[in-house]
Amino acid sequence: MNKPIEPCYYGDYLKLEQFLDAQKPVSGKYGEEAHDETLFIIVHQAYELWFKQILHELYSVIHLFKQESVSERDLSTVVHRLKRVVKIQHLINDQIDIIETMTPQDFLDFRNYLVPASGFQSIQFKVLEISLGLKSKQRIDFDKQSFYNRLTDEHRKFLEELEGQDSLFEVVEKWLERLPFLNFGKFNFWQQYQKATNEMLDQEKHIIENNTLLSEIEVRHQLKEHANTRLNFEALLDEKEYQKAIEAGRVRLSQKATLSALFISMYREEPLMNLPFQFITLLTEVDEALTLWRYKHMMMVQRMLGTKIGTGGSSGHDYLKRTTESNRIFTDFYNLATFLLPKQAMPELPESIKKALGFSY
Numbered sequence: 001m002n003k004p005i006e007p008c009y010y011g012d013y014l015k016l017e018q019f020l021d022a023q024k025p026v027s028g029k030y031g032e033e034a035h036d037e038t039l040f041i042i043v044h045q046a047y048e049l050w051f052k053q054i055l056h057e058l059y060s061v062i063h064l065f066k067q068e069s070v071s072e073r074d075l076s077t078v079v080h081r082l083k084r085v086v087k088i089q090h091l092i093n094d095q096i097d098i099i100e101t102m103t104p105q106d107f108l109d110f111r112n113y114l115v116p117a118s119g120f121q122s123i124q125f126k127v128l129e130i131s132l133g134l135k136s137k138q139r140i141d142f143d144k145q146s147f148y149n150r151l152t153d154e155h156r157k158f159l160e161e162l163e164g165q166d167s168l169f170e171v172v173e174k175w176l177e178r179l180p181f182l183n184f185g186k187f188n189f190w191q192q193y194q195k196a197t198n199e200m201l202d203q204e205k206h207i208i209e210n211n212t213l214l215s216e217i218e219v220r221h222q223l224k225e226h227a228n229t230r231l232n233f234e235a236l237l238d239e240k241e242y243q244k245a246i247e248a249g250r251v252r253l254s255q256k257a258t259l260s261a262l263f264i265s266m267y268r269e270e271p272l273m274n275l276p277f278q279f280i281t282l283l284t285e286v287d288e289a290l291t292l293w294r295y296k297h298m299m300m301v302q303r304m305l306g307t308k309i310g311t312g313g314s315s316g317h318d319y320l321k322r323t324t325e326s327n328r329i330f331t332d333f334y335n336l337a338t339f340l341l342p343k344q345a346m347p348e349l350p351e352s353i354k355k356a357l358g359f360s361y
């Protein structure tokens with residue numbers, strides 16, 4: 001028998017009593033309460049709530065990808081949830097504008113009472129970075145130190161354990177490696193792709209060599225750059241060279257996974273490729289929105305602090321600028337653009353493969 005449904009009361013359901021009693025400015029303890037401290041607390045709390053929702057979505061996505069295989073239905077759920085994540089990210093990026101209504105001088109009314117607390121200690125933010133795929137070894141030195149020196153033993157242990165588990169980056173990499181786009185039996189797609197890229201590169205080289213508008217030095221310079229592009233293409237298809245690129249830190253995603261992602265990007269109009277393509281695009285959007293948040297936060301910090309150090313002891317604006325550049329996760333998906341071919345140069349898929357990738361009514 002179904003349980004009888006109890007009447008629900010708005011405030012009880014949302015735990016508003018506890019929730020609205022959780023804004024306690026510290027400035028009042030030391031003198032007159034600073035007016036803007038309430039805004040500072042509420043903006044941070046709103047961020048933490050949205051982080052919670054983002055993590056809720058991300059965990060569910062990672063969980064779906066941990067299955068032996070990911071069905072079209074699951075992929076559609078994943079795309080839906082990541083779209084939500086990106087929307088939330090856009091919203092919280094805009095929230096920086098609200099904190100910026102506080103002037104740097106008003107911030108000084110309570111800033112010193114907050115030392116040594118800092119955004120470094122936002123565990124949910126660290127969980128977000130780690131769950132997406134950021135590894136300690138990737139972090140810049142000060143970021144590594146803050147991880148070790150500024151967190152409680154309990155938090156540090158929790159985050160270290162989390163880093164040992166599969167992140168979104170890793171589950172996606174495994175999924176891409178499992179996809180059957182590397183070997184199509186008799187039709188050697190990648191040989192055809194190589195042929196097409198060589199033709200395209202030869203043509204580009206010819207254009208540089210015959211460009212009468214360029215000086216001799218400019219031609220030499222452009223040919224050198226062009227030779228590097230050719231090396232990148234060659235490394236993509238050569239297992240040993242690709243491994244060297246991974247070891248040198250130039251790429252992170254495995255060769256197999258990269259080739260699958262490239263195939264998806266090139267043939268995104270084939271019906272079966274469409275959801276995977278949307279998914280890959282969303283990963284770049286998540287990365288982009290997080291990077292934009294870092295950038296906006298960094299600019300806001302410069303506006304609030306100038307060149308002062310942060311309450312957590314970092315160099316402030318300068319430190320945040322460096323993490324904005326280095327704490328990226330899905331750059332390999334951005335770099336796929338390097339290897340795309342114009343539509344007319346793409347290898348024509350045999351009818352049998354086209355049929356397998358499509359459906360029609």
Ligand code: HEM
Nearest residue numbers: 044047118119120122125301304310311312313314316323
């Ligand atoms: C007046 C407003 C703010 C100032 C002046 C400020 C300042 C800083 C500074 C200087 C750092 C570097 C660490 C340190 O030395 O303390 C930092 C880190 C951080 N802040 Fe803020 N912040 C502000 C608002 C916010 C808000 C609203 C959030 C939202 C959650 C936030 C989240 C973070 C996070 C997550 C970090 C760690 C970033 C990383 O390590 O890459 N901050 N903040």
